[in-house]
Amino acid sequence: MSIRVVHYLNQFFAQKGGEEAAHLGIEYVENPIGPGVQLAKMLEGKIDLVGTITCGDSWFNENQEVACEGIRELLIQTKPDLVITGPAFNAGRYGMACGNVAQVAENLGITTISGMYPENPGHAVFNPYLYAVETGNSAASMRKALPDMVKTVEHFLENDQTMGLPEEGGYMPRRVRVNFFAEENGAKRAVDMLLNRLEGKPFTPEFDMPVYDRVPPQPAVEDLSKATIALITSGGVIPAGNPDRIESSSASKFGIYSIEGLDRLEAGDWETVHGGYDPVVCNKDPNRVAPVDALRELEKEGRIGKLHDEYFATVGTGTPVSNAEGFGKEIAMHLQKAGITAAIMTST
Amino acid sequence: MKLEVGDIHVDALEFGSVSTVEGHTVSINREELTSYLKTLDNRLTSLELNIARPGESVRIMPVKDVLEPRVKVEGKGAIFPGIAANGNEMVGCGRTHVLKGMAIVTAGKIVGFQEGVIDMSGPGADYCPFSDKLNLVITAEVEESCTPHEHEAILRKVGQETALWVGRMAKDVEPHEVTTYETKSLAEQVIENPELPRVGYIYMLQSQGLMHDTYLYGVDAKQILPTLLEPTEAMDGALTSGNCVAASDKVTTYMHQNNPVIHELFKHHGTRYNFVGAIVTNENVTLKDKERSSAFTTKLASQLGLDAVIVTEEGYGNPDTDLVMNCKRLEDAGIKTVLITDEFAGRLGESQALADSTDRAKAMVTCGNGNPVVDLPAMDVVIGHLDTTDHIVGGYEGSLHEDGSMTIEIQAIIGATSAVGFHNLAARAG
Amino acid sequence: MVKEIEKVMPVVHLATVVPISKTVGANRIVPAIAIPHPLGDPTVNLKAEKQLRKDLIEKGLAALETSIDEQTVF
Known part of the structure; x- marks a missing residue:
């Protein structure tokens, strides 16, 4: 049984044009386009890439609220089991759009897999919503990015449609805390840690104390x-x-x-x-x-x-x-x- | 101090014409117990007993507390010393019988915001350590003129008296399993095993107000100075819960009776370390109290010559400061700490997980993030009141859906993240 | 919360649990009375309590009037 996948692409990868087409609004077509054609082929029999949402990068970022609402409606209509965005490489506006799509999908309970260069702001801003496979910084690395994304999608399919740990799922850590059920209760784990500490053996804390940033003080109020x-x-x-x-x-x-x-x-x-x-x-x-x-x-x-x-x-x-x-x-x-x-x- | 704990394994709980324990079956005369409980307070307006079994399509809410039926068979004192009749002696010695596998659950109209949910099946059951128990549920309501504090006190008494009443049925029953717990005086321990390190347990109790209190021998924990406790005293009910903290975070009376840190520490006692005892301390509402209690706790730990301790917290937010303060002072005094906490890191786990912080904390165990939401399907039977869903801690506007299903934060589930390390929920970086 | 406000204007944090206020990064901190009543004390009479409250606010105002280079507990 294959799962329903909707793909998100910007105007460039949707083959509509470069900067001159960045003002184009949201469009939905019921077939794979561009990198989606390859993804569908590589994942044949495992996913059913039912459609592609495309949008110009400028339009998306300048009309974020309207764009997100549009994406939401499309996802509700098309009912995908998984959303794939990009890969966006190091394209900032594209990355932000991919992140927004992921956030909308997350709110609907749908997982999003993407591909991004680690420094893409879309990854930094939307990391809790996005499982981003690391890619090179330009489309020149497409040939490596797509097989990596395919591996992550396959892992998702084999793992009961969950993402597992970053190293298992092949995605960049999202800097979030994820719940799981441990083998032993907390007290047993604490006593084991205590024994290791007492006996000078190595141990890994389950949690690091939070670090809070600072802001410089404002000047005093004069009157x-x-x-x-x-x-x-x-x-x-x-x-x-x-x-x-x-x-x-x-x-x-x-x-x-x-x-x-x-x-x-x-x-x-x-x-x-x-x-x-x-x-x-x-x-x-x-x-x-x-x-x-x-x-x-x-x-x-x-x-x-x-x-x-x-x-x-x-x-x-x-x-x-x-x-x-x-x-x-x-x-x-x-x-x-x-x-x-x-x-x-x-x-x- | 030596305590024999005799477990009677209960695998069936039912209402019957007589109240008996036979083999693995506990039978309770519903009318007899109901009429006894009704006499406890004339402000009780209704009281109903129900049984909820593991796997049933039953939701219990809002839940106040969970207790375990136990009885003192030999030795001084009574279960719930300082509260129960004839209970002014020290407990923790002799023999105690336990009806293992069942629990007493108190429910009823919401008192504060901090009552919780127990689902007996479905995804909610994975998060709740009481979903696999045979639960005798008391739904009690009180006169509307009762203040929230009075309301809580009445429910607390009803719960404790039920646990005692049911516990007494185990007095003359031969247990299926007996475990002996013994700690000797510090001097004797050191003479017997001079080479072993000395380990203790810093047992932090929530004590934020009248409805937020834990009781030690019946004394409100906010009024105590930190003090020493023999680990076996907890097993005899020296600590009782009367507090309201977020349901997932609450250390129920059952958890005090079965404190997992105490049980785990006993496992290597006399072989890899000497388990010297517990220091009970509070989490009060003024900075002055917090500093005094933390300093006093560290003094007691030093006085006992402890090398290492496990510290557990109850609640979150300002008690994180008590945890951090205890950690800093103990580490400064050369005592190694392992801290157990839970996290409130946002629904997606994206946020800082504790309200306070110290770089002295090197060894931390987490009992999970309380903020993620879970979808709990509708249940065939609801014991209590479903309409409190949106108002309890962990609920929000729209939490309760029309079909009776609900979407709530994990923190609304009783005992899910309790930082005494009772359950196996944990969290990791992802 | 307090830090975001400090980015645009001076803010004084009247807080009971000063360590938390320090950890999260408030710059002007005035210790308050108790968690359930940071600016009150139910054990004294109403008139004395009101004065106590005004005194604490006055301390907060004085903090706003003071130039600081780093986090300060007043």
Whole structure:
């Protein structure tokens, strides 16, 4: 039985032209094209390459949202078991398009195998979504890239349609953590590691401590009495009823709420949805986590110019750093647009 | 200290007209136990007993705790010392009988956010270490006027009393298997095996608030200074869970009774090292408490002359700081550490897995990433309340689908990633 | 989160678990009271608690007014 595969190509490899055709939009044809013809031949009887999605690199990257929606619809219609993109070699815009396709496919539960040069930004940006076989940096290496990609597809087929370890699957490590069921429970593995450590034998830690990067400090605020200050919390204090349905752990979003004219956050009107601490004390007086009352007084006293009317809240517990970074970026954009001077963030 | 643990292997659990243990079958008089449990608290409004067996199409949720029925046969004290009646003596000596293969599960309306799911079959069963047990499930509801704290305390009592009631049925039964666990005093160990290194266990307990507490001899762990525990005391229920942490991360009472680190450390005791004992410490909510407990733990470890320890964590987020602090101080004191943790590295495993970090941690074991989502198919029978799916930790808007199936993060499954190393879920780079 | 904001404007992090704040890379850090109530203390009377809260914010504001070259706990 062969599996259904959809292939993604840019305008160049779809034989529509070079830069002059990069503005072309998405098109779908029900047959293999270019490198896809070879892939289909090399994997004959194992895959059924049902169609090819093509798109101009410039158009894809300039209309990313529309492009992704288009890809999504096509994947829903064509129901592939596997998506193959590229190989994109070191073509940056092509690599980014391949990465976007992989992300859309991942959200639909479909695996994507691609081919890229290790420095292609599409690999760096989309690594969690993409199983990329290492290729040379230009199309000159096509003759080696295709057999390598074929090997990875074959591994996927032989391995119950899963990718296995990078070295088994022949793809570049994605720098992600992958769950698996070990032979022994964690306690047994820990005692084995302890014995090795005690007896001076080599052992491999299962996990390395995370490394966090740094940003340089901003200069001081010169005159707070003219400054607008924004309040942000990861302590989960939101309007009662949780209008934005923020998760109590592992938050996927943050909320923006108006505190315009409020002297304080009243118990009953505001509550915490944070699942990582006992909420009782906070719910009796939400200002204990989001100190609107004190900031309002300091505003009235002229210590600060203004407390920003919009207040930002999310839940910090169990929330992956990657999500938190995303929230930070978006909040920073809001603050910048609103002309805010500085921010106070509280964490529980 | 010497404890004989006699396991009665249970392979059938049923309701019957009399409560007995015969061979491998436990039979429970449902009405008798139900009416006893109803007398425990007058704020209980309903209480129902059900049996969930491995392989059945049954989902139990929201689950509060899981316990193992045990009984003290010889020796001082009672199971759950400090809580049970006549239970103010030290435990961990003599003989204890266990109904092995079954568990008591407490369920009922959601108390906090941190109750979890047990599926008895399907993909969810692979993630849950209690899916292969014969589970006696108590679904209990309380008066609406109860605060969440009172609600939790009532369920906790019901669970413990059920475990004791069922455990007592094993008192006069001849066990199928008896294992002896013995640790001598430090002085005796050193005289007997002077050449062996000394190993201990740093047993971190979640203690973040009234609903987030673990109890040691009935004392709220947030109020303790770190203290010494004989490993066998845990087997007699010296530690009980009353906390709410993400379901996958929770160290249930069952896991305290069967702490896998203690069991594994006993295996090489007296041959490759001397297993001196456990140091119980907490994970409190102020920095001052965290620093004091960590410093005190390190002092006790030094005082015992430990060469190496295993450190386990309960929960994630701020307790990562307690873990890191303990690691740094112990390594600074020349004590080698192996840390067991789990990871919260994002749904695709793309993110940093711990909230705090130290380059002193050289030996880490992981019990898996709690963030990836799993699809759990609908089950024929639901014990408890399915409508809590979107609100529990690990759930999100749209987690529960119309047909009763659900898509949730692994962290919603009881015991899936628990960092005492109870289950075999792990994670690797990929 | 705090780091992304620091990229565009000064931000002070009022956090109970200072080690986490330091690890994730906040630059201006003010230690708060306890995890369930970083800016409050239910054991004192409401008036004293409010003053405590204002004092902590004042400390945060002072941190924003201070030039720093590296991560600083105020």
